[in-house]
Amino acid sequence: MQYDVIVIGSGPGGYVAAIRAAQLGLKTACIEKYSTFGGTCLNVGCIPSKALLDSSEHYHNAAHTFKTHGINLDNLSVDFGQMIKRKNEVVAQTTGGISFLFKKNRITSYQGHGSFVDKNTIKIKKTDGSEETITGKNVIIATGSKPSALPFIKIDKKRIITSTEALTLPEVPKHLILIGGGVIGLELGSVYARLGAKVSVIEFMDGIIPTMDKALGKELQKVLTKLGMEFYLGHKVTGATVKGKEVTVTFDNPKGEKQELKGDYCLVAVGRVAYTDGLGLENIGLTVEERGRKITVDEHLETSVKGVYAIGDVIRGAMLAHKAEDEGTLVAEQIAGQKPHINYNLIPGVVYTWPEVASVGYTEEQLKESGTKYKIGSFPFKASGRARASMDTDGFVKVLADTETDEILGVHMIGPRAADMIAEAVTAMEYRASAEDVSRMSHAHPTYTEAMREACLAATENRAIHI
Numbered sequence: 001m002q003y004d005v006i007v008i009g010s011g012p013g014g015y016v017a018a019i020r021a022a023q024l025g026l027k028t029a030c031i032e033k034y035s036t037f038g039g040t041c042l043n044v045g046c047i048p049s050k051a052l053l054d055s056s057e058h059y060h061n062a063a064h065t066f067k068t069h070g071i072n073l074d075n076l077s078v079d080f081g082q083m084i085k086r087k088n089e090v091v092a093q094t095t096g097g098i099s100f101l102f103k104k105n106r107i108t109s110y111q112g113h114g115s116f117v118d119k120n121t122i123k124i125k126k127t128d129g130s131e132e133t134i135t136g137k138n139v140i141i142a143t144g145s146k147p148s149a150l151p152f153i154k155i156d157k158k159r160i161i162t163s164t165e166a167l168t169l170p171e172v173p174k175h176l177i178l179i180g181g182g183v184i185g186l187e188l189g190s191v192y193a194r195l196g197a198k199v200s201v202i203e204f205m206d207g208i209i210p211t212m213d214k215a216l217g218k219e220l221q222k223v224l225t226k227l228g229m230e231f232y233l234g235h236k237v238t239g240a241t242v243k244g245k246e247v248t249v250t251f252d253n254p255k256g257e258k259q260e261l262k263g264d265y266c267l268v269a270v271g272r273v274a275y276t277d278g279l280g281l282e283n284i285g286l287t288v289e290e291r292g293r294k295i296t297v298d299e300h301l302e303t304s305v306k307g308v309y310a311i312g313d314v315i316r317g318a319m320l321a322h323k324a325e326d327e328g329t330l331v332a333e334q335i336a337g338q339k340p341h342i343n344y345n346l347i348p349g350v351v352y353t354w355p356e357v358a359s360v361g362y363t364e365e366q367l368k369e370s371g372t373k374y375k376i377g378s379f380p381f382k383a384s385g386r387a388r389a390s391m392d393t394d395g396f397v398k399v400l401a402d403t404e405t406d407e408i409l410g411v412h413m414i415g416p417r418a419a420d421m422i423a424e425a426v427t428a429m430e431y432r433a434s435a436e437d438v439s440r441m442s443h444a445h446p447t448y449t450e451a452m453r454e455a456c457l458a459a460t461e462n463r464a465i466h467i
């Protein structure tokens with residue numbers, strides 16, 4: 001079968017690329033090795049973790065804030081099996097949605113492992129062992145990533161686990177030890193902390209979510225400490241072993257002294273590595289970078305082999321579903337002869353703890369390093385009437401604007417619904433708005449979004465009204 005576009009992988013990068021290509025009239029196929037579409041994000045990442053985050057947040061509120069709201073509950077308990085079942089249903093509905101969209105857009109899907117025979121020929125090895133070969137004028141590699149391992153720790157997937165197993169545990173851990181204080185560790189750690197687990201975080205750097213604006217990590221650590229999570233920052237993990245139901249994690253503190261923690265589960269969340277296993281890249285003369293195993297692409301996301309593109313986690317840049325989606329759209333539109341563009345500086349980053357953390361543009365540390373003159377406007381949620389009404393007063397919005405031009409250069413927020421609120425900052429920055437522009441726009445009252453306006457007012461001329 002001859003296609004215009006063959007997409008390998010059906011995660012947010014791959015399925016969006018396939019749908020966009022089909023919308024543009026290109027004869028499109030998508031190959032997926034698993035039995036469901038959607039890749040890591042829909043099956044074992046973003047969607048199931050959000051389902052568990054929402055369930056555990058409801059429980060936490062019922063246990064801790066309902067009383068203050070005047071709602072009394074007796075015999076509150078967690079039915080963890082039901083929580084996992086609902087999460088699985090959400091995943092099934094979401095992945096099923098992709099099957100529907102593929103049919104609607106007349107995309108041919110193949111289940112099996114795709115690999116290059118040559119740059120236009122892909123061999124599909126199916127689960128029953130049979131093989132099929134298809135050809136395409138263009139191929140998009142969208143094979144995503146898998147959890148990184150530490151060479152000195154054996155992940156047994158039962159007691160020492162990755163994010164995948166953390167989404168289907170048979171029970172709520174008593175003591176969950178997290179290696180890595182990044183996005184995955186903190187999201188899944190907060191799920192189990194809310195459900196009553198003791199959660200300890202061992203992080204190599206001196207702050208959590210170390211790549212985001214430092215102020216966010218500090219505030220998040222404060223909030224998660226209130227939730228009961230423990231942090232070992234600047235600590236170096238040296239090993240983890242399992243004996244029966246007990247995991248022992250050994251690590252060095254900043255002075256180099258040996259320490260250990262014992263728990264019933266240990267989640268290793270130290271980043272992800274590009275997944276290109278068995279793709280047959282060598283058959284088309286492609287190699288991967290030694291570190292991170294990423295595929296090199298040019299500014300059009302084309303590899304050194306003409307007509308072979310790569311998108312999402314397998315290439316440079318943030319490992320984020322929405323970045324992969326934008327790249328999928330970009331490549332499909334380019335193949336169709338259009339000239340699309342992605343502004344990589346305006347891809348937001350979000351951590352779905354509660355309060356949520358969201359960020360776009362330059363961090364204060366980056367502006368300092370580049371010598372850019374900036375001003376800061378900040379607004380705390382405790383000064384927001386809406387946040388007081390919902391008992392969500394932790395956090396703030398911090399706006400960084402150019403001292404001379406007032407253009408917004410970065411927005412960093414931690415607070416209720418920050419994941420949704422960051423869209424305003426992205427829109428403003430895409431149109432190169434100044435802090436004053438946003439501060440002169442009407443924001444419905446009372447909403448959390450007023451904090452963005454107030455932070456912009458604070459940045460403009462220290463004109464915030466409510467602080």
Ligand SMILES: NC(=O)c1ccc[n+]([C@@H]2O[C@H](COP(=O)([O-])OP(=O)(O)OC[C@H]3O[C@@H](n4cnc5c(N)ncnc54)[C@H](O)[C@@H]3O)[C@@H](O)[C@H]2O)c1
Pocket residue numbers: 150179180181182183184185187202203204205208209210235236237269270271272318319320349350351352
């Ligand atoms: N909400 C989201 O957008 C979301 C959610 C989950 C995952 N993701 C993406 O998935 C990827 C993987 O997430 P992640 O949390 O595993 O990675 P991460 O890069 O966000 O965090 C890994 C953390 O582990 C620390 N670390 C590394 N080696 C260590 C060691 N030996 N001992 C102790 N700490 C160590 C790092 O300093 C870092 O803080 C990321 O790129 C992330 O963006 C995104």
